Amino acid sequence: MRLPSNCLCDEDVVALFEGRLPVTANVLAHHHAARCTACRALLVTLAHGDALPPEAQPLEGGGRCSRRPCVTGATWTPPEVLDGFRLERLLGRGGMGAVYLARDASGERRVALKVCVALQPDAGMLASFATEARAIARIQHPNVVTMYGAGEFDGRPYLVYEYVDGKSLAELRTPLPWQRVFDIAEGLASGLRAAHQGGVLHRDLKPGNAILKPDGTVKLIDFGLATFVGRGVTAPRVVREVVGTPRYMAPEIRMGESATPRSDLHALGLLLFELCTGRLPPARCCPAALLTEWLPGINPGFAAVIACCLAEDPSERFAQADVLCAVLEHLRPWLASVPCPEHIPGPIREGLPGSGDPHANLGGGDLGALSSRLIEQLGAQAGHVHVAREQHA
Numbered sequence: 001m002r003l004p005s006n007c008l009c010d011e012d013v014v015a016l017f018e019g020r021l022p023v024t025a026n027v028l029a030h031h032h033a034a035r036c037t038a039c040r041a042l043l044v045t046l047a048h049g050d051a052l053p054p055e056a057q058p059l060e061g062g063g064r065c066s067r068r069p070c071v072t073g074a075t076w077t078p079p080e081v082l083d084g085f086r087l088e089r090l091l092g093r094g095g096m097g098a099v100y101l102a103r104d105a106s107g108e109r110r111v112a113l114k115v116c117v118a119l120q121p122d123a124g125m126l127a128s129f130a131t132e133a134r135a136i137a138r139i140q141h142p143n144v145v146t147m148y149g150a151g152e153f154d155g156r157p158y159l160v161y162e163y164v165d166g167k168s169l170a171e172l173r174t175p176l177p178w179q180r181v182f183d184i185a186e187g188l189a190s191g192l193r194a195a196h197q198g199g200v201l202h203r204d205l206k207p208g209n210a211i212l213k214p215d216g217t218v219k220l221i222d223f224g225l226a227t228f229v230g231r232g233v234t235a236p237r238v239v240r241e242v243v244g245t246p247r248y249m250a251p252e253i254r255m256g257e258s259a260t261p262r263s264d265l266h267a268l269g270l271l272l273f274e275l276c277t278g279r280l281p282p283a284r285c286c287p288a289a290l291l292t293e294w295l296p297g298i299n300p301g302f303a304a305v306i307a308c309c310l311a312e313d314p315s316e317r318f319a320q321a322d323v324l325c326a327v328l329e330h331l332r333p334w335l336a337s338v339p340c341p342e343h344i345p346g347p348i349r350e351g352l353p354g355s356g357d358p359h360a361n362l363g364g365g366d367l368g369a370l371s372s373r374l375i376e377q378l379g380a381q382a383g384h385v386h387v388a389r390e391q392h393a
């Protein structure tokens, strides 16, 4: 496909995905794609959920672009027993390595063993394993996979995780009923809150990085691209990185800005939108309007929550996952009685089409503003408005 001049040509796009694009061109390409619907659509189509990560390339001007090496070529074959763990079967393979279902030495406990299987693990891969171990060690939460230990075998790092017997969200048939998505949203938001409170940004939230158990519990996995913020971080991070999976990157990340809790929340918004509708939102759409149009029964408060996560401008998103958790918690009692507008709390009902509210039937940024207003009203009812206001300030 040839695109109009100034747009990304095929060679640029291929070079971009293979990490061969010179760093300045890479940043310009992301910058352009953030504004150009055609190029963004092309990149989204090509991305197919593959992550762009840690094989750090020095950037002109002191930044760096990170790209996840792909473990699809020649790889190391693990032994049947690795450091006492008997490998049973391959659970999955990603950019960092392979994950095996294994039994620990007692034979009693099933674990998920994540092993770096590249023939020659490079510094980026080793660093990514170390980051993942450090990040997970900071978080203990039922919605985040538990790490039992870490080790090295044959010069390869490995991580030992609880085995989460379930399906990744990427394996689910979508669209899901929005009520199920709401349950998943609560779990993911709680897991993300624990990560953020531990000073960890995930930076690669996507359906393939969350596993849903048959009992409905959802767990975040794969902190290999995490970064650390807040207390305990000695040196502020000055490097700029384009890290993550292109399809799920927040607009500001595509433009080379640093990750924040708000960029994680944007990825969560995309994930929730996709679970509800079976697709990612089109460029420059109004997510709340689309959700209510495509899913007429959706709780409008929940649609507004997803839209708030998806705001283009990070300052219009929830500041932290804890605010999102509080809002979801407050919405929960109203779920059983939706979609009838008269059963929805007054402040939410005000904004509904046909309610006589001057804000009803708004589009674009107006609806984004409306979403913020709804969220704030919900927050006020929940006693959290001061949190939202302070964090928006």
Ligand SMILES: Nc1ncnc2c1ncn2[C@@H]1O[C@H](COP(=O)(O)OP(=O)(O)OP(=O)(O)O)[C@@H](O)[C@H]1O
Residues within 6 Å of the ligand: 051, 068, 091, 092, 093, 094, 095, 096, 097, 098, 099, 112, 114, 145, 161, 162, 163, 164, 165, 168, 204, 208, 209, 211, 221, 222, 224
């Ligand atoms: N604790 C676990 N329990 C069960 N399955 C797991 C577990 N951890 C990972 N998996 C499976 O292994 C797959 C790859 O895991 P993971 O995402 O951690 O690897 P990765 O190399 O970092 O992948 P990616 O490049 O896609 O981010 C997952 O999609 C999942 O199916």
